[in-house]
Amino acid sequence: MFRIKADDTVEVRKGKDRGKRGKVRQVLVKEGRAVVAEINVMKKHVKPGQEARQAGIIDIEAPIQMANLALVCAKCGKPTKVGTRILEDGTKARFCKTCGELT
Ligand SMILES: [Zn+2]
The missing domain is CATH 2.30.30.30 (SH3 type barrels.)
Structure with a gap:
């Protein structure tokens, strides 16, 4: 994906x-x-x-x-790798591997 x-x-x-x-x-x-x-x-x-x-x-x-x-990344403004994380409500979210924020 x-x-x-x-x-x-x-x-x-x-x-x-x-x-x-x-x-x-x-x-x-x-x-x-x-x-x-x-x-x-x-x-x-x-x-x-x-x-x-x-x-x-x-x-x-x-x-x-x-x-x-x-x-x-919209949060830290750096080109980054993205990870996928499952949130508490079960939805998938992307996050920035540089700053850790969801993106
Ligand atoms: Zn970031």
């Missing part, structure tokens, strides 16, 4: 965007990838009538391997 989900802030650990942070727009579970805002931006040529009204070059955010992403 992947520990990253939509709306999480992540930091890129590998590749051309290494060190950048962005918000997860979408998680592609089957592919093990995620689309992250402003990260892994590629230029794409389009013809009118496909994805754009006018022909030209558009920027698209290509999915990036989740193995190359680290969750940024």
Whole structure:
């Protein structure tokens, strides 16, 4: 199970965007990838009538391997590993292995 989900802030650990942070727009579970805002931006040529009204070059955010992403803890602001903990009421919660706070 992947520990990253939509709306999480992540930091890129590998590749051309290494060190950048962005918000997860979408998680592609089957592919093990995620689309992250402003990260892994590629230029794409389009013809009118496909994805754009006018022909030209558009920027698209290509999915990036989740193995190359680290969750940024909302509490301590550091890229961290996440653990899963079962709460007293039986629900699963993620927690930050750096500061120990639930995230
Ligand atoms: Zn933390």
